[in-house]
Amino acid sequence: AQTVTQSQPEMSVQEAETVTLSCTYDTSENNYYLFWYKQPPSRQMILVIRQEAYKQQNATENRFSVNFQKAAKSFSLKISDSQLGDTAMYFCAFISSGSYDKVIFGPGTSLSVIP
Amino acid sequence: EPEVTQTPSHQVTQMGQEVILRCVPISNHLYFYWYRQILGQKVEFLVSFYNNEISEKSEIFDDQFSVERPDGSNFTLKIRSTKLEDSAMYFCASSDQDGSYEQYFGPGTRLTVT
Numbered sequence: 001a002q003t004v005t006q007s008q009p010e011m012s013v014q015e016a017e018t019v020t021l022s023c024t025y026d027t028s029e030n031n032y033y034l035f036w037y038k039q040p041p042s043r044q045m046i047l048v049i050r051q052e053a054y055k056q057q058n059a060t061e062n063r064f065s066v067n068f069q070k071a072a073k074s075f076s077l078k079i080s081d082s083q084l085g086d087t088a089m090y091f092c093a094f095i096s097s098g099s100y101d102k103v104i105f106g107p108g109t110s111l112s113v114i115p
Numbered sequence: 116e117p118e119v120t121q122t123p124s125h126q127v128t129q130m131g132q133e134v135i136l137r138c139v140p141i142s143n144h145l146y147f148y149w150y151r152q153i154l155g156q157k158v159e160f161l162v163s164f165y166n167n168e169i170s171e172k173s174e175i176f177d178d179q180f181s182v183e184r185p186d187g188s189n190f191t192l193k194i195r196s197t198k199l200e201d202s203a204m205y206f207c208a209s210s211d212q213d214g215s216y217e218q219y220f221g222p223g224t225r226l227t228v229t
Contacts, residue, residue, distance in 0.1 A: 033216050043204055045158070045220035091158065095216050100146040101171050102160035103208075103218055 002027045004094050004106035012112040013082045020067075021077045021109045023092030031097035034068070034075045039089040039108070048090070051075065053097070079111075087113045117141045119221035121207050127227045128197055136192045136224045138207030146210040147190045148218060149182065151175065153203045161205075164190065197228045 003026045013019035025034070036048040051059045051068050058066050063080045079086055092106040120139045128134050140147050149161040162172040164182055179195045190209075194201055204225050208218040 035217075037220075042222070043152075043225075044222045045206060047217065047219075050215075050217065095218075097216065100165065100210055100212070100216065101163055102148065102173075103150075103158075104160070105158040107157045 002029075002032075002094050002096070002104050004092050004104055006092055006106040006109050008109045009107070010110045010112070012114055013079075015082055015084060015113055015115050017082055018078060018080045019082055019111065021079075021090050021092075021111065023075045023077070023106055025073050025075065025092070025094050025106075027073070027094065027096075029096055033095045033097060034066075035093040035095070035103070036064070036066070036075075036077045037091045037093055037105075038086075039091065040085075040087070045091075049077065082113045084113050084115060087111060119207055119209055119219050121205075121221040121224050123224060124222065125225045125227070127229065130199055130228055131196050134194050134197055134226065136194075136205050136207075136226070138190045138192070138221055139188055140190055140207065140209030141211070141219055142188070144209035144211050144219070146170075146212070146218075147182075147184070148208040148210070149192045150206040150208065150220075151203045152206065152223075153200075158206065161192070194226075197226075199228050202226055202228045 032053045034051045038046045049061045067076045089108045094104045122137045147164040152158045163170045181193045204223045206223045207221040210218045
């Protein structure tokens with residue numbers, strides 16, 4: 001069974017600084033998708049960034065980028081130029097390729113951006 | 116931009132009562148899901164639904180839960196006899212058959228069982 005682990009329950013960062021959130025996962029599959037979701041206090045789940053396992057190039061979305069290490073089964077999220085609106089829970093998530101079944105979420109990291 | 120909607124945003128019910136949580140998935144999506152998030156915990160999968168039947172369900176999704184797509188647009192989650200431990204945020208999600216496997220989440224319904 002696939003599992004997703006986030007080892008940092010809470011993190012904080014100064015506004016305008018850079019922060020990296022860690023995620024590791026376990027799977028025996030070769031093709032899959034990884035996601036980072038943001039959940040602000042409103043509790044809406046918002047997709048931040050996605051990565052296809054077959055792509056070697058790391059995904060980037062504006063201030064958000066990932067460091068995907070397939071062999072190490074690691075998928076970290078880097079937030080550059082942190083803004084107060086980045087304060088939220090961040091969930092790393094996994095889904096099997098070729099499957100429209102469940103997204104498997106990690107336990108989350110609570111990020112606070114300090115002014 | 117199309118989005119998944121859910122109603123109500125907050126539902127308060129007494130233990131033992133039945134509740135129906137409603138979702139309107141994105142119109143051309145074919146796969147539908149319910150997830151649950153107990154306060155302070157991670158998001159847990161409940162059930163997936165495709166072609167008018169359940170395709171997968173978790174061990175949480177026991178006989179007190181059921182899902183339905185009654186009219187081609189709504190997707191509902193019914194909890195027959197609510198328990199205190201059913202208090203949680205319930206998220207609906209939908210997915211297109213476009214190979215992206217991305218699931219689009221609704222804003223959630225906060226269920227409080229007293």
